[in-house]
Structures are given as structure tokens and as C-alpha cells.
Amino acid sequence: MNSIVSMLRERGIQPTPQRMAVAEFIFGIKSHLSADQVLEQVRSKCPTISRATVYNTLNLLVEKKLLKAQVLKEGTVVFDSNVQQHHHFIDEETGEIYDIPWEALRVTGEKSLRNFRVRELQVILRGKRIKK
Amino acid sequence: MNSIVSMLRERGIQPTPQRMAVAEFIFGIKSHLSADQVLEQVRSKCPTISRATVYNTLNLLVEKKLLKAQVLKEGTVVFDSNVQQHHHFIDEETGEIYDIPWEALRVTGEKSLRNFRVRELQVILRGKRIKK
DNA sequence: TCTATATTTAGACATTGTCAAACATTTTTC
DNA sequence: GAAAAATGTTTGACAATGTCTAAATATAGA
Ligand SMILES: [Mn+2]
Ligand SMILES: [Mn+2]
Ligand SMILES: [Zn+2]
Ligand SMILES: [Zn+2]
Numbered sequence: 001m002n003s004i005v006s007m008l009r010e011r012g013i014q015p016t017p018q019r020m021a022v023a024e025f026i027f028g029i030k031s032h033l034s035a036d037q038v039l040e041q042v043r044s045k046c047p048t049i050s051r052a053t054v055y056n057t058l059n060l061l062v063e064k065k066l067l068k069a070q071v072l073k074e075g076t077v078v079f080d081s082n083v084q085q086h087h088h089f090i091d092e093e094t095g096e097i098y099d100i101p102w103e104a105l106r107v108t109g110e111k112s113l114r115n116f117r118v119r120e121l122q123v124i125l126r127g128k129r130i131k132k
Numbered sequence: 133m134n135s136i137v138s139m140l141r142e143r144g145i146q147p148t149p150q151r152m153a154v155a156e157f158i159f160g161i162k163s164h165l166s167a168d169q170v171l172e173q174v175r176s177k178c179p180t181i182s183r184a185t186v187y188n189t190l191n192l193l194v195e196k197k198l199l200k201a202q203v204l205k206e207g208t209v210v211f212d213s214n215v216q217q218h219h220h221f222i223d224e225e226t227g228e229i230y231d232i233p234w235e236a237l238r239v240t241g242e243k244s245l246r247n248f249r250v251r252e253l254q255v256i257l258r259g260k261r262i263k264k
Numbered sequence: 265t266c267t268a269t270a271t272t273t274a275g276a277c278a279t280t281g282t283c284a285a286a287c288a289t290t291t292t293t294c
Numbered sequence: 295g296a297a298a299a300a301t302g303t304t305t306g307a308c309a310a311t312g313t314c315t316a317a318a319t320a321t322a323g324a
Contacts (some may be wrong), residue, residue, distance in 0.1 A: 127251035
């Protein structure tokens with residue numbers, strides 16, 4: 001029935017009301033939000049939740065590979081519900097972060113970096129998003 | 133004579149003692165240091181310099197294109213005296229950041245991102261550096 | 265129910281970064 | 295050249311992000 005409950009249980013996470021509020025919110029959006037932005041939104045559903053619980057829950061979801069923490073903005077980590085490999089474009093005027101599908105770009109040459117074992121990579125692009 | 137003095141003057145930066153201490157230090161190293169790491173080192177030459185002045189000076193050097201601020205670590209910007217285009221490898225165990233020459237990798241496909249005007253890009257690789 | 269374990273919470277703390285006001289220097293006026 | 299004004303620089307105080315601890319609550323198992 002509730003797929004988020006089973007998603008959490010499969011990873012051994014007890015679905016408390018606070019964790020459900022955070023998970024339902026973060027898995028229901030596509031954007032890249034900071035912990036405090038998540039707190040602000042979740043408080044409307046669950047007004048008594050504490051800052052520490054939001055940080056704890058987000059970090060737990062990252063540890064269990066249901067979320068990815070991305071270092072894309074100055075000053076704060078953002079949490080990404082897209083855990084597949086992909087790239088990011090950052091609008092330098094607005095700070096908005098856009099997902100770029102993995103297949104849209106091709107990176108070559110990393111196999112010949114003899115001194116580095118590469119576990120993952122991504123391209124970070126910066127510029128201006130063109131108004132449609 | 134003093135090449136850092138003229139470097140600053142060429143960009144219209146008054147070479148105050150505090151700015152000289154920061155500039156001489158940051159242009160004398162290659163690594164990717166945070167503002168507070170710079171402060172700690174510069175204090176040995178110039179013990180009374182304030183944290184705000186170090187931040188101001190580093191940000192001024194970024195504005196004048198003598199340094200580049202890079203978002204590579206959680207929690208802090210790092211300052212890069214290598215202002216040429218290049219990529220970065222981050223050792224996930226040590227946190228150490230390594231420069232990857234621009235020519236070592238090739239990225240293709242960004243021209244076909246029709247909704248984005250790309251001003252710059254870099255590849256960020258994570259993994260383990262192999263002990264030589 | 266009773267007990268052990270797990271979770272939440274508020275607040276203290278550490279670190280990173282910004283800002284308005286104090287201070288210093290340069291330029292203008294007389 | 296001295297005084298005043300404008301401009302430039304530095305700084306301590308403050309804000310924002312994130313972690314930690316210990317006490318209170320909630321949950322699960324016997
Ligand atoms: Mn974290
Ligand atoms: Mn900055
Ligand atoms: Zn993403
Ligand atoms: Zn670099």
C-alpha cells in the first residue's frame with residue numbers, strides 16, 4: 001500500500017511519523033534542497049519536528065542509498081532524490097540546479113589516469129539557462 | 133622587483149601589508165585551501181590580521197581573476213591559484229583534491245544541450261588515489 | 265505489563281561566512 | 295601645507311550551517 005513505508009522497511013529504517021514526513025516530502029519533489037529548506041517545508045505537515053531530526057533523517061537516507069548528498073552550492077549540501085548517475089547544470093544567476101541525463105554527455109579519458117581509481121564522476125556545467 | 137606587488141597593482145588592488153601577506157602565501161602554494169586554512173598560515177607572518185580581511189582579500193582576488201573559488205568540499209569553498217580550465221579528482225578517504233589537466237579528459241555533448249548556455253564546465257572525479 | 269532499545273528533541277557548540285561601523289588613507293579645497 | 299571630505303580598508307560582532315549530548319518519548323519484545 002504505502003510504498004514509502006516499505007521502501008524504508010526494506011532498508012531497515014523504522015518508519016516513524018517524523019521520518020515519514022521527511023521521506024514523503026523529499027521523494028515527492030525533483031529539486032535539490034538543503035536540510036533547512038526541507039525542514040521549512042516539512043514543518044507544515046509536522047509542525048513539531050526538530051532540526052536535528054531532519055538532519056538525522058536525511059543523513060540516514062543517504063547512508064541507506066535512498067538519497068544522494070551533492071556538493072553543488074556554496075555553504076550547504078543539497079539532497080538529491082535522483083540517485084542514478086547524472087550530471088548537473090547550475091544557473092549562475094539564479095543558483096538553480098538542473099539535472100542533466102547521464103546519456104546527454106560523454107566523458108572519455110578517465111581510464112588512462114594511471115594514479116587514480118575512479119569510483120564515480122560527474123560533469124558540472126555552469127552558465128545561463130535559456131528561457132524557453 | 134616584487135612581482136606580486138605589480139600583479140596586484142595591474143588589477144587595481146592596493147597592496148596593503150595584509151593583502152601582501154595573503155597573496156604571497158596563496159600564490160606560493162598549489163593546493164586547494166579554505167579561507168581559514170589560509171588565515172592560520174598567514175597569521176605566522178602577520179599575527180594581527182583578522183579573519184574578515186582574509187575573506188575580503190581572497191574574494192577580491194577571485195573577483196579580479198587572480199584566484200578561482202571552487203566548490204569541491206562540504207562546508208567550505210576552496211581557493212585555487214590555478215585559474216586555467218582543469219578538472220578535479222577528490223580522494224574519498226583523505227579528502228585531498230588533485231588537479232587533472234584539461235587535456236587529460238574529453239567531454240562531448242554539451243553543445244546539444246539546447247536549453248542551456250554553458251559558460252564553463254569541469255569533471256569532478258571521486259575515488260581513491262593509487263599510491264605510487 | 266515490564267523492560268530494553270530506538271528515536272526525538274532542545275539547546276550548546278564548532279565552523280564557515282557576511283556586514284556595518286570604525287579606522288586609515290588619499291584627494292580636494294582653501 | 296592644513297583641514298575637510300571622500301574613498302578605501304580592516305575588524306569585531308553577528309548570522310547560517312551542521313554536529314553533538316543528554317534528557318524525554320516512543321516503540322518493540324519478553
Ligand atoms: Mn552531513
Ligand atoms: Mn564568497
Ligand atoms: Zn541531481
Ligand atoms: Zn584546481
